[in-house]
Amino acid sequence: MKNIISITALSIFIASILSCNTTEENQAPVVTIISPKAANNPYMSGNSINIHIEFSDDDELHEMSIEVVREHDGATVYESHPHEHAMSYTFSVDTVLTTTMHSDFTITAIGTDHDDEQTTATETFHMHPM
Numbered sequence: 001m002k003n004i005i006s007i008t009a010l011s012i013f014i015a016s017i018l019s020c021n022t023t024e025e026n027q028a029p030v031v032t033i034i035s036p037k038a039a040n041n042p043y044m045s046g047n048s049i050n051i052h053i054e055f056s057d058d059d060e061l062h063e064m065s066i067e068v069v070r071e072h073d074g075a076t077v078y079e080s081h082p083h084e085h086a087m088s089y090t091f092s093v094d095t096v097l098t099t100t101m102h103s104d105f106t107i108t109a110i111g112t113d114h115d116d117e118q119t120t121a122t123e124t125f126h127m128h129p130m
Helices: 002-020
Strands: 030-035 048-056 059-068 076-082 090-095 101-113 116-129
Touching: 030 101, 030 116, 048 059, 048 101, 059 090, 076 090
Parallel strands: none
Antiparallel strands: 030 048, 048 090, 059 076, 059 101, 101 116
């Protein structure tokens, strides 16, 4: 009888611990490319373009990567790798991109958190030569 009471008490104790331990699932970061946008086409070669990207995470960001590739020749024309420990981070820089022919450019932004959850956002925009 004593063993039955002990086993019952232990079962209730374990069940109460498990029910109080709520584990939240880590969510992947949110990556939003604000600019450049395809809707703002066409961009002109040699003019300043604002690269504006917002990163956020439910826990904490760790690493970000921003890359702009000129599609007609595959050249990486802009690259940055910010490292930030915060729940949100805004990347904003003005840069000049150039092309000698009508070209599409693809911007890729990757956000990674401390649990190695990762999100990738891309945007393709068109640029006219000067």
